[in-house]
Amino acid sequence: MRATLSVVLAGTSLLLGAATPVLAQPTAQKVVSSLSSKVNNEFLSDFAVTRGFSLGRPVRPRPTPDGDAVLFLRSEARSAQLKLYEWDTTSGKIRELLTPAQLLGSDQEQLSPEEKARRERQRVSTTGITSFELSPDGKRVLVSLSGRLFVYARPEGRVQELATSPGTVLDPKFSPDGTQVSYVLNADIYAIDLAAGKERQITSGGNGQVSNGLAEFVAQEEMGRFSGYWWSPDSRWVAYEQADARPVEIWRPADPARPEASPHAQHYPRPGKANVEVRLGVVGADGGRTTWVDWDRERYPYLATVKWDKGGPLTLVVQDRLQQQEAVLTADTDTGRTAVLLTESDPAWLNLDQQTPRWLGDGSGFLWTSERQGAPQLELRDRQGQFVRLLVAPTIGYVPEKSDLAVDETRREVYFQAGATPTAVGLWRVSLDGGEPVALTDRPGQHLAVYARNFSLVARSFTDSGAMPAWEVAERDGRRLGTLPSVALEPPFVPKVELVRVGAGLQNPGYYCSLVRPQDFDPAKRYPVVVDVYGGPGAQKVSAAMGGYLRAQWLADQGFVVVSIDGRGTPRRGRDWERAIYGSFGTIPLDDQVNALHLLGERYGELDLKRVGITGWSFGGYLAALAVLRRPDVFKAAVAGAPVVDWLDYDTHYTERYLGLPQKNPEGYRESSLLTHAANLERPLLLIHGTSDDNVFFLHTLKLSDALFRAGREHEVLPLSGLTHMVPDPVVRVRLEERTARFFSRHLQ
Template sequence: MNNYLETYPASAARTQRFSLGLPKAFVTSPDGERVLFLRTRGPEDRTSCLWILDGDEERLLVAPEQLGADGPVPEAEKIRRERTRERSSGIVSFSTDAGLTVAVFPVSGKLWHLDLLTGTLRALETPGAVVDPRLDPTGHRVAYVTDGSLHVLELADGNDRELAAADGPDIFWGLAEHVASESMNRTRGHWWSPDGTRLLATRVDQTQVQRWWIADPANPASRPREVAYPAAGTPNAVVTLHVLDLDGRRTDIDSGDFEYLPTAAWDAHGVLLSVQSRDQKTVQVLAADPTTGRTAVLHEQRDPAWVELVPGTPARTASGKLVVADDTPSTRRLLIDGRAVTPEGLQLRAVLDVTGETVLFQANDEPTERHLWLHDPTGLHQLTNSPGVHTAAGGVVTSSTETGQAFAVRRTGRQIESLAVRPALEPRITWLRAGDLQLRTALVLPSWYEPGTTLPVLMTPYAGPALQVAVRAATPLWPTAQWYAEAGFAVIIADGRGTPGRGPAWDKTVYGDTLSLPLEDQVTALHAAAEYCPDLDLTRVGITGWSYGGILSTIAVLRRPDVFHAAVAGAGPSDPRLYDTHWRERFLGHPDENAEAYDRSSPLPEAANLSRPLLLVHGLADDNVVAAHTLRLSAALLAAGRPHQVLPLSGATHMPTDEATSEGLMRHQLNFLREALGIAAPGTPPGR
């Protein structure tokens, strides 16, 4: 136990919380015999490489050091990686043709081409640094973005054409804007036609978007970085959609007056897109004629709170049947051709693949699990049943359970090896259902615990909209919880109202107030755990969280100091008016119209209530939840005469990845909690 307590922070930091060495970004050949994927070469290697599974053999195809490319990563690529939470270096994305015979990928802004049949690798000449290259389905040409302009490069002769120029300093083509990639799950901005002769592309005009400047205080000689950030209530980027012929002709897609473009695609039936109103209460699915740009409404969904965007929808089957999500109060259903094909109580989470008339999707009836389901002309079929989180992408099924992760090719069942290391100590989890709402709650106890041993409590929630953490899967949360447990805590992790997986009405209980009910649910989970295990010391309860979990931890010690006695809040969005339009207005509306909702969902008006120890942590390079959130909260606490601590992380973005920073932060948080809760003799189990 003591060895794990000492070594775990360094191990978690070196392995990026045990994620290095996991395979990802799969693409499978049509016959299922070959799979291209990314993976680092080991559990402490941060450089991602390109690999192939060919039959039963895995081979390393390309390592970045083979390329001699060690230049700077383009700024637009850095932004793309931050939005997608990509933490590795090297080859972090690639694109292939439909037959998996060729691939292209960027490294340090340079474009590379790999013939997967001969193994020939060559650099491609481009007029600028390359961002998000995409091969056309036939493998003859590649589209990419450089300096905000969209280009197409012919692979046969090297001819490079600028299809759409960035016609202004605040305009770019072919990439996702901030709110699309951060809050809508749309991380790209250009799509090939099925025959590879035309492109569908976004034009993003950020002229009216407010500008923020993020400096590096640890390096005062560095220029601040300019960020176009559409905070709640301020103008969004203007996003339009266009069809570009290879000869330069442009057709504008008429997407109406709706402000948001959540999805776009080009299938055998033409262009398919969805648009969403600024208040997010209406979503329309549109079919667009790529020749004329005219659109027709195929489906419309309305909701008095907001319409949830479900990944993978809309889509169409080979015969043209529309695949969308639809809500009843209790269930998010899958609709195919206007007919619900899933039963009440089975919650649709994502559509993963549509091939022919077969729709593969992820759904759950038990919120701690997610399973693969398939609908085809013969009916509905459940493909997985072992407790865990199962998903699929690129022809590979990823199964994550409490005992680990596995990666299997769907068609052949062949396994792709994980090179990640497992934590030295298995989490000791007891699953509970708390209160009348049956809140899914996990209690993690020390390996050395015996009944009669008094344990202080640490709650580590996220518990906010759009993210679950109390799931039966091998996530980094569990080994960290066990580390805190070995330090002497009973750790409680609970998902309350607003977290996904329990139906639309459950999701939308937080509309207009994102803090009150989730906080109430954490108290319920705490008392349920104490009823199950009477050794929990309810006079010493800490709470810690990151992002939404950070603001929930803050509000816990402000509103319920009778329950929570210390808090660590990391990167909390303390001022909801500083967070982006699409995310914040989804739950609170427009700040000019719902000012009270913004006040209810912020700790700033309640800063004077602090009476418990509070540690605020924030990365100074965070461009998602900017450091101003924590600085404003600290200022409000100071003005009210309330002592607290602030730990700034130099150079850190929303999720710190630097090894020394990550390790030091874990140890600092533990020491803070021990001191705040009066836990003496570090490493000595309390009450023994």
């Protein structure tokens, strides 16, 4: 359940694991509203077709190593198909480099089931050129499209298609020296020598049950690790994950809308049951015998992170099943023996940071993220793993999950992201030799930055509650060079949002909340309230980012005040705040929503707390359903999208992190299950779920609906035919928002 927030529109997708996708294509046509004239406007149609007004904006910018250009992806305003562009830093001119039509001869992409599933894990709902990789010298660009590989030579403007064997090509990469391109094909690793154009197979034995070079489901879905193989810095060796899924039970979900299609077999690890068995091997770049890395896999079954940085040895982070113990190991690639650099422990769970360990190029040591002092901190460790100095203290508000750690080895500086409050993230710099970190931004909001390898150039993005994201390019000294051009449709309004903190006192650090009022707000009136909730681990709803409030503003304009609350269990408030939910989902997350709601009602007289509805997706869908089941005195109606109903039916790595093993915590699982409380329903409940969701399976909503039916409890179910955990289809999105608005209007107004 990696956290991704929204319902898959404006780049915020609503978390929980992923599903085998059906990537519905947006249409440029308007979707006519089926609601009354009050809401019969163009906004909702535009919002759906443009993915929350995010299409047409530059994404994934990458400066070239020497800073002569910035490459980025961009679609048209009403199309989800991405193309590759280049922005010249000297002239400020933009040119189109590659398009799907240019590479394929048409716009029609053919995605394999494996590539669809990979995109779902990464929450990618766009099409076309969804990613690219620059060669180490920046002269070539690697692109994968429809299972085919293309290399674009920037100086000559020439495209070369690589001749690969038949099959599904996944996870292509340049070797560190730029002379080869590697990829996973039919569950084995292959490489092509770019000069000779000859393909060779590096590993063997991959099949439908055992794969070489692919990250297993929970690594992609929950650990944030999407690759399963790593080049050595000298390009002579490849380390790779071998994943044996044979011990894992197989689920065969079928799409009821396609009875002619065979059910898709999926190895799905559930709490307390078998996981994929993973080991790490090292093989020569030309193939041959594999040396297997030796560690106590019975104690540490999870291969969480693998790094093979310049200046450092092959390094891995391994965790125990409960994610309460982890070890950072170095591996001898000749013998497979490992040595412990450091260990971490936590009585609840340990968060992962896929950016660390990050070895320095001179081999003197590495960067490491820890929470042992109560909040994330960035440390410098020596080559033996011993503590050297604290670079970023817990009080700075370091945000490892949002940072793109950049290390300027020449100037011995580290660039990172941090924020004094959980609603904003700024850019910072700190010296490897010590001293206080320096803030590089002073405007509250969400800042991102991507640096050229020589740090002569930076592409930086900014958004806040009143501005959509925009990318600009600047020199290292801060001199602005220009803006990466957007062709996006701009929202017709700025959301009427207020970010507040309530309840702060000696015993409570307080709750961060957002309120979105109607654009024609009348302070003399009292409004029904809709709580737009996530409320679970790894994700925030309350943030200084305009895109996150556009949908809320539309709903508010139907006659509500829309409120969001980040309670305990959500990130960026310190270890104790986040770990307070350990052992049960069914109490603290809901209690905090109720407590904060009452505090808001005391401060804002326009909130009619006798008319409160709640809506959410994924974990938010779970919490919305739980709200009307357990607290009907507060919540009078709920719309629950893709809810996890029974945590025994979700995946191991996510669920066991927070609830432990079901064999050891049966009461926590029972109390957290919606089935336990189903017979108590006395408020209107609308359940919404994609029938092809393979992250939170449609099974969940079916089980809850069955339990409610058997208990004689009235409720509504809206199946989204053929859709997964994401809902990119514009027509479905419009109808879904309308249905939600009608539901709350009927039961709250």
